[in-house]
Amino acid sequence: MSVVAIPFKDEDTSTVLSNLEIAAGHDRVDEVWAVGTDKTVSAGVPGIAAASGKRIVTFPDRRVGRFRPGKGDAMNTALLHAADRSVDRLHFYDADITNFGLDWIEGAEKAADQGFDVVRHTFPRASTDAMITWLVTKPLLAMKFPGTTLPQIGQPLGGELLLSSSALQAFANDPAVVQRSDWGVDTMYTYATVEHGFDLYEHHVADGKRHALYGDLSDLKTMLIECFDVAALLRPHPVAHARHAADPPASIPSDLQGQSGYDIDATLPLLTADPGLEEAGIIANLPDGLMTTARQLVDSGDFQALDAGRWGEVLRIAVEAFRLGDKGWEDLLFRLWSGRVVNYTVNHATKGYHHAMDYLASTIDLYEQNSPNRTG
Ligand code: DGY
Numbered sequence: 001m002s003v004v005a006i007p008f009k010d011e012d013t014s015t016v017l018s019n020l021e022i023a024a025g026h027d028r029v030d031e032v033w034a035v036g037t038d039k040t041v042s043a044g045v046p047g048i049a050a051a052s053g054k055r056i057v058t059f060p061d062r063r064v065g066r067f068r069p070g071k072g073d074a075m076n077t078a079l080l081h082a083a084d085r086s087v088d089r090l091h092f093y094d095a096d097i098t099n100f101g102l103d104w105i106e107g108a109e110k111a112a113d114q115g116f117d118v119v120r121h122t123f124p125r126a127s128t129d130a131m132i133t134w135l136v137t138k139p140l141l142a143m144k145f146p147g148t149t150l151p152q153i154g155q156p157l158g159g160e161l162l163l164s165s166s167a168l169q170a171f172a173n174d175p176a177v178v179q180r181s182d183w184g185v186d187t188m189y190t191y192a193t194v195e196h197g198f199d200l201y202e203h204h205v206a207d208g209k210r211h212a213l214y215g216d217l218s219d220l221k222t223m224l225i226e227c228f229d230v231a232a233l234l235r236p237h238p239v240a241h242a243r244h245a246a247d248p249p250a251s252i253p254s255d256l257q258g259q260s261g262y263d264i265d266a267t268l269p270l271l272t273a274d275p276g277l278e279e280a281g282i283i284a285n286l287p288d289g290l291m292t293t294a295r296q297l298v299d300s301g302d303f304q305a306l307d308a309g310r311w312g313e314v315l316r317i318a319v320e321a322f323r324l325g326d327k328g329w330e331d332l333l334f335r336l337w338s339g340r341v342v343n344y345t346v347n348h349a350t351k352g353y354h355h356a357m358d359y360l361a362s363t364i365d366l367y368e369q370n371s372p373n374r375t376g
Contacts (some may be wrong), residue, residue, distance in 0.1 A: 007074030008095035024052035065181025072185030083172035107203035108162035108165040117198035122154035127356035129261030142368040184230030197240030205246035216266035257353035278328025303339040
């Protein structure tokens, strides 16, 4: 039995309903689960069920994890439910995709037919979208797990994937996965795939994932902090090597090449926002070079020192010092990350889409090459 689960919260109802309807329309899909609470979504479900002849279930997310209740609880509610019901294949799709189509499901099912345990969808994104992926998650995976599959995974934060029964059973029984109730859940699914030695296929959606983009970078602060925390906590230990294959890259839609992922003008004032006492105290105790960089940012909004090398230093220090809930570190990490995003935008994204993407990929290579965990 193949099930599509769509976790949702505060999303545009018509997009959620349309995605439920599309999922129900695929002949390999037996059931569709809408995980979340929204009366308008629930009201639209019987019509989709009647038209498609499929079982469409809405159920609220349970409190299963121990971090902030969020996306992880919704995904893991579906995961645990699937593990109890002997589901063969569980697909997840984010509820906000505006160009969801049968080809996503088809691509994942075909790769699973070839025996891949986990299929992740990858897709082109605007060069200034995915700034947590490119500046936090991928660098930390490269620094911590050089030479493994982890730094090569295209979109380690993607919420669009298929789990075979063996993967979903293993994840449902892995406390590190189930406890991650917040934005950290996607990183845990990615890490667990490699840690458990599952064969992974990356299915490429050439049209890109279309979704609402962001205002100023504070829209992403909670996600940044939780995604940093989960990646920082992963401890290097040997991870299994399994089959990893991916679709070849395809040409990038031209409208996406010109799109901005966030509002830079609204973000600039955040760089110089007054630090609270906790943040100021941490800045005062940073190593000299970093302290100067942080002060330049706070005092005059000067972000030029935050190149890939200096940002690597920030990550290395924060991995040791950062604690979730420590307001000073949360604010400082957000400020420095915002400075790094603006630095990259001004110095690289403005030089064209392909230059920007090649540059980002080269920074991940650099972090991997310079990793102290690298062997050989
Ligand atoms: C990411 O960085 O991938 C997040 O989705 C924000 O864009």
